Amino acid sequence: MNSSNGSPVTPAHEVVIIGAGLGGIGAGVALRRAGIEDFVIVDKWPKVGGTWLANTYPGVAVDVPSPVYNFSFQQRSRWSRFFAPGSELQRYAEEVVDKQGLRDKLLLGSGASKGVFDEANDLWRITLDNGSVLTARFVIGAVGGLEQPHNPDIPGLADYTGKIMHSSRWDHDYDYRGKRVAVIGTGASALQLIPELAKVVSRLTVYQRRAIWIAPKPDFAMGPVLNSVLNFPPLQQTVRFVGNVGVNAGLGAGLAVSNYPRVTSVGLTVGETALKSYLFAQVRDPELRRKLTPDYRLGCKRPSVSNSYFRTFTKPHVDLVTDAIERFTPTGIVSADGVERDVDMVVLATGFKVMEKGYTPPYPIYGRDGLELGEFWDANRFQAYQGVSVPKFPNAFLIVGPYAYAPGSYIPLIEATSAHAARVIGEARRRRATCVEVRQDPHDRYFARMDRRAKRTHLFSQGCVTSNTYYINYQGDGAAFRPSTQLEMYWENRHFPLEDYLFTARPPALARANGRRTKAGSAR
Structure with a gap:
């Protein structure tokens, strides 16, 4: 023009x-x-x-x-x-x-x-x-x-009368303490969200389509001493470089060595064995452990880290449902096994498009x-x-x-x-x-x-x-x-x-x- x-x-x-x-x-x-x-x-x-x-x-x-x-x-x-x-x-x-x-x-x-x-x-x-x-x-x-945000296409979702929100659009005005809450999804956001919800709700029901590979999270408070050490530029730059190499290796090693499938397979097997051992240490119930074990290879999805996710499911007021969701009702969710669970709030931790x-x-x-x-x-x-x-x-x-x-x-x-x-x-x-x-x-x-x-x-x-x-x-x-x-x-x-x-x-x-x-x- x-x-x-x-x-x-x-x-x-x-x-x-x-x-x-x-x-x-x-x-x-x-x-x-x-x-x-x-x-x-x-x-x-x-x-x-x-x-x-x-x-x-x-x-x-x-x-x-x-x-x-x-x-x-x-x-x-x-x-x-x-x-x-x-x-x-x-x-x-x-x-x-x-x-x-x-x-x-x-x-x-x-x-x-x-x-x-x-x-x-x-x-x-x-x-x-x-x-x-x-x-x-x-x-x-x-x-x-x-x-x-990816909102799931589930029959009856529009008819549900309780509170519903996507994890990326959190409504901080809603008080969910003491409520019955359902979380749909077990990806990276759900991994962080679920343990926090479990601390304050009366009942937490998690609907899982696929389990997620999880490693221990080496998290700790940094404090003034560690932060002052990081304030030394040469050390800070070294830590950043080494850390980036490590993260890239942990998340993308299988992609980087794609021309060597046998090496990739051996590496994935070693990693899966280590993560299954971590799950075993966190969850002793064999049936619950089976539900929390991924049925796909490490690296198919972005793995994550947590020290509290697995143990959250051992709490008496937390349920893990692996049956598919059949439909929503005005007051709750019906899974494929025919069980209807009434909930006050639904969190869609269903990722993004x-x-x-x-x-x-x-x-x-x-x-x-x-x-x-x-x-x-x-x-x-x-x-x-x-x-x-x-x-x-x-x-x-x-x-x-x-x-x-x-x-x-x-x-x-x-x-x-x-x-x-x-x-x-x-x-x-x-x-x-x-x-x-x-x-x-x-x-x-x-x-x-x-x-x-x-x-x-x-x-x-x-x-x-x-x-x-x-x-x-x-x-x-x-x-x-x-x-x-x-x-x-x-x-x-x-x-x-x-x-x-x-x-x-x-x-x-x-x-x-x-x-x-x-x-x-x-x-x-």
């Missing part, structure tokens, strides 16, 4: 970042490091923090060690616990925003509802929930994967020729070069795209893909290009390499397909993870050939405007 006098349209911002969680914050810092100042970070929430702002259920905490879960450019040395509570992570996000000078870049309280690429002017038009439209030369999508049709992305994005990104992925499978760029979607980048995340801490992922986006935008500035788009061939080679690797992992060779893991989407692909080490993820996102992208400047007037912006810096 051109202006009324036929001259090219100058965008209001050079970059719009969608999402003010740690991904959007990391992207903002990466842009600043590349000398790019004219950007804005938009988010639907009233504060920064993303996942750590939205998830406030009892017991919410990071499931990797706190000294690992921070940015390399701003490592925090004050943690209350080795596995910090979620509120502390949200405060850390605020600290990064302030220290990195991003506060005046924030536009909070109205998220994106649509994105359209204007081919005539080489810019993006981002419509916000409040109806306003932002224009930008480039857009970075930093909406996390754990964003859209990850790489699902209509939810990734969570709003329509239109690239060249009106191509919509969600529809493209639905028809052609989820794919993105280095998890960042998709052909026919120029000037657009993702922080958590398909095949981006090498399992481990999310922070190295954010830093890697943010560096990728900032490098391309910086090169576009240098070349005075108004349009940059990943070339089809390198994109296709990356997709084929990741798909080939993923299909060799234990996720596809040892029964994981039937484990209901979010690692495998509705298309039968492992698009939610990158089958590699985080070291490879780090290196390839910083050292990819720039010629994998096509840089163009058309019409000439736009190129001149882009060149002036490069020299002048911010041009709001």
